[in-house]
Amino acid sequence: MATAFSDEEKIEIEESLYEAAKKCLQKFGVKKTTVERITQMAGISKGSVYNFYPKKEILFFKVLEEYQNDVMNDF
Numbered sequence: 612m613a614t615a616f617s618d619e620e621k622i623e624i625e626e627s628l629y630e631a632a633k634k635c636l637q638k639f640g641v642k643k644t645t646v647e648r649i650t651q652m653a654g655i656s657k658g659s660v661y662n663f664y665p666k667k668e669i670l671f672f673k674v675l676e677e678y679q680n681d682v683m684n685d686f
Contacts, residue, residue, distance in 0.1 A: 616662070624653070624663065625663055627653035627654060628670060629670070629673065629677075631648075631649045631650075632649050632673075632674050633674050635652065636671060641668075644667070644671075645667075
């Protein structure tokens with residue numbers, strides 16, 4: 612049986628997923644980035660991703676939204 616993540620683990624995993632997705636987007640783009648590649652970089656199981664994001668596109672949206680916010684703040 613799978614164990615639930617603690618609040619600290621959830622934050623760490625979410626940050627790892629975000630950073631891995633960001634690097635993958637920069638290096639491979641949306642179409643060539645797979646959930647498997649993100650999870651390998653983040654160091655978690657493929658199934659665990661879906662506890663945080665129902666689809667990889669939602670994770671990408673978060674990364675792109677943060678990028679847009681950074682750009683807007685620089686203006």
